[in-house]
Amino acid sequence: xxxxxxxxxxxxxxxxxxxxxxxxxxxxxxxxxxxxxxxxxxxxxxxxxxxxxxxxxxxxxxxxxxxxxxxxxxxxxxxxxxxxxxxxxxxxxxxxxxxxxxxxxxxxxxxxxxxxxxxxxxxxxxxxxxxxxxxxxxxxxxxxxxxxxxxxxxxxxxxxxxxxxxxxxxxxxxxxxxxxxxxxxxxxxxxxxxxxxxxxxxxxxxxxxxxxxxxxxxxxxxxxxxxxxxxxxxxxxxxxxxxxxxxxxxxxxxxxxxxxxxxxxxxxxxxxxxxxxxxxxxxxxxxxxx
Amino acid sequence: xxxxxxxxxxxxxxxxxxxxxxxxxxxxxxxxxxxxxxxxxxxxxxxxxxxxxxxxxxxxxxxxxxxxxxxxxxxxxxxxxxxxxxxxxxxxxxxxxxxxxxxxxxxxxxxxxxxxxxxxxxxxxxxxxxxxxxxxxxxxxxxxxxxxxxxxxxxxxxxxxxxxxxxxxxxxxxxxxxxxxxxxxxxxxxxxxxxxxxxxxxxxxxxxxxxxxxxxxxxxxxxxxxxxxxxxxxxxxxxxxxxxxxxxxxxxxxxxxxxxxxxxxxxxxxxxxxxxxxxxxxxxxxxxxx
Numbered sequence: 001x002x003x004x005x006x007x008x009x010x011x012x013x014x015x016x017x018x019x020x021x022x023x024x025x026x027x028x029x030x031x032x033x034x035x036x037x038x039x040x041x042x043x044x045x046x047x048x049x050x051x052x053x054x055x056x057x058x059x060x061x062x063x064x065x066x067x068x069x070x071x072x073x074x075x076x077x078x079x080x081x082x083x084x085x086x087x088x089x090x091x092x093x094x095x096x097x098x099x100x101x102x103x104x105x106x107x108x109x110x111x112x113x114x115x116x117x118x119x120x121x122x123x124x125x126x127x128x129x130x131x132x133x134x135x136x137x138x139x140x141x142x143x144x145x146x147x148x149x150x151x152x153x154x155x156x157x158x159x160x161x162x163x164x165x166x167x168x169x170x171x172x173x174x175x176x177x178x179x180x181x182x183x184x185x186x187x188x189x190x191x192x193x194x195x196x197x198x199x200x201x202x203x204x205x206x207x208x209x210x211x212x213x214x215x216x217x218x219x220x221x222x223x224x225x226x227x228x229x230x231x232x233x234x235x236x237x238x239x240x241x242x243x244x245x246x247x248x249x250x251x252x253x254x255x256x257x258x259x260x261x262x263x264x265x266x267x268x269x270x271x272x273x274x275x276x277x278x279x280x281x282x283x284x285x286x287x288x289x290x
Numbered sequence: 291x292x293x294x295x296x297x298x299x300x301x302x303x304x305x306x307x308x309x310x311x312x313x314x315x316x317x318x319x320x321x322x323x324x325x326x327x328x329x330x331x332x333x334x335x336x337x338x339x340x341x342x343x344x345x346x347x348x349x350x351x352x353x354x355x356x357x358x359x360x361x362x363x364x365x366x367x368x369x370x371x372x373x374x375x376x377x378x379x380x381x382x383x384x385x386x387x388x389x390x391x392x393x394x395x396x397x398x399x400x401x402x403x404x405x406x407x408x409x410x411x412x413x414x415x416x417x418x419x420x421x422x423x424x425x426x427x428x429x430x431x432x433x434x435x436x437x438x439x440x441x442x443x444x445x446x447x448x449x450x451x452x453x454x455x456x457x458x459x460x461x462x463x464x465x466x467x468x469x470x471x472x473x474x475x476x477x478x479x480x481x482x483x484x485x486x487x488x489x490x491x492x493x494x495x496x497x498x499x500x501x502x503x504x505x506x507x508x509x510x511x512x513x514x515x516x517x518x519x520x521x522x523x524x525x526x527x528x529x530x531x532x533x534x535x536x537x538x539x540x541x542x543x544x545x546x547x548x549x550x551x552x553x554x555x556x557x558x559x560x561x562x563x564x565x566x567x568x569x570x571x572x573x574x575x576x577x578x579x580x
Binding site for chain 2: 020023024025026028029030033076080083085086103104105106108109111112113115116117119120122123124129130131133134135137138140141142144145146147150151153154155157158
């Protein structure tokens with residue numbers, strides 16, 4: 001897993017940053033876009049996408065551009081979420097957020113630019129068919145847009161300073177982070193030529209791993225160290241955001257984490273593919289300390 | 291022209307608004323998106339796109355979804371441009387701007403949602419081929435993104451409070467408004483199956499008509515009436531923005547407008563298509579009072 005991740009992490013970053021660097025545009029927005037693309041992160045979505053392709057014994061390189069598009073979408077969403085009118089965060093992965101460095105207007109435009117480029121990247125991919133591209137672009141719009149991630153951010157903002165139920169909290173996370181994780185595995189499946197049934201099982205896997213991921217995030221916000229997670233500890237609490245530990249206690253949250261982890265692994269069992277990498281990624285998500 | 295425009299304006303609005311209404315998403319963002327899509331406007335980009343298809347004797351209906359996508363992109367750009375950190379406008383087409391009604395966070399997300407949906411709309415179009423969709427999506431990303439419209443907005447912001455040359459002002463407009471007008475005619479050409487040479491001539495037409503459009507905008511900001519143009523008169527001047535009349539005098543600006551108008555009509559002459567509608571649209575752009 002480590003070798004797979006390291007290997008593709010570098011190729012992924014070259015693909016994303018190379019794409020932006022090669023385009024003619026005002027230097028400030030190029031800098032702002034590259035700044036956030038280079039800010040690191042776990043690249044968990046691209047790695048999931050590529051691991052699905054590898055699991056079906058196809059060449060992960062076929063998914064590099066879609067994986068880059070996916071990480072661009074994720075990056076744009078972080079830039080916009082951090083804005084003063086949204087979560088108002090100063091720090092992201094231990095570095096000043098985009099608007100802190102480039103100003104609010106440029107951060108909005110850099111996000112718009114990355115969102116737009118992500119669709120362009122898929123459209124220009126020479127390694128997959130037009131039918132595959134159209135399918136991927138349709139899915140990406142659905143899972144990243146108002147029905148998916150953008151809708152989750154709306155629900156998140158509207159849920160602030162409110163006492164939410166666990167179900168409401170879950171709906172927020174399923175949209176805000178879950179949908180893009182589901183896109184990750186579905187995109188891998190589309191590129192590898194997986195059938196409908198396989199896609200459904202992978203979707204179920206990603207649904208549960210997404211919730212596990214989010215619960216672990218909430219736990220780390222309490223138990224983690226600022227140095228490791230790269231943002232202020234207790235920032236959820238200070239913003240009066242509902243969290244799993246807040247609603248269920250730390251122990252209850254850890255039990256729920258284990259439940260979704262087990263369900264995720266269970267979803268993989270019915271699949272006729274090599275699920276070794278996907279299992280390793282799942283363990284990584286649950287056991288991470290940042 | 292009037293009948294053509296009226297007929298397709300309504301179909302276009304049904305396509306855009308119907309698309310958003312049919313999707314499941316939080317009601318606030320749906321309201322915010324529909325609010326700006328319904329705010330009216332000349333729909334000049336979709337009308338150009340459909341007029342090109344009609345000019346090649348193909349059914350304009352083939353371009354309805356792409357035209358709707360194009361107008362969604364235009365609408366998102368207006369929402370983001372009006373934000374407090376950008377142009378900080380309270381009024382657009384005589385109505386309060388999106389963030390004045392829904393707040394800044396929701397306006398940013400409504401813009402993100404429209405931008406994302408526009409690519410989804412093209413991807414889901416049942417009337418054109420996958421190859422055409424991929425071509426259109428690639429072009430849209432190029433002309434609407436950092437190389438095009440978004441880059442133009444960056445240059446516009448960076449040009450504020452500076453004395454620009456006419457060339458610098460032109461570069462801003464070519465990107466900020468021109469590129470999406472060029473996409474309008476190219477998209478029509480792609481859908482109608484026009485060849486490379488025809489595309490080049492249409493691109494030249496759109497380049498000049500775009501500049502004519504912008505110069506007329508600047509003139510209206512001085513000579514127009516607030517009631518007709520739906521925003522404050524003299525708002526460019528009060529924001530210290532460079533304008534054609536400011537750099538060239540009103541008479542100089544009117545001469546330049548005539549030059550680009552003539553060039554635009556000249557570009558149409560070499561084309562083996564019915565250019566009647568395109569000529570009518572050109573006249574409309576130059577003689578409009580709002």
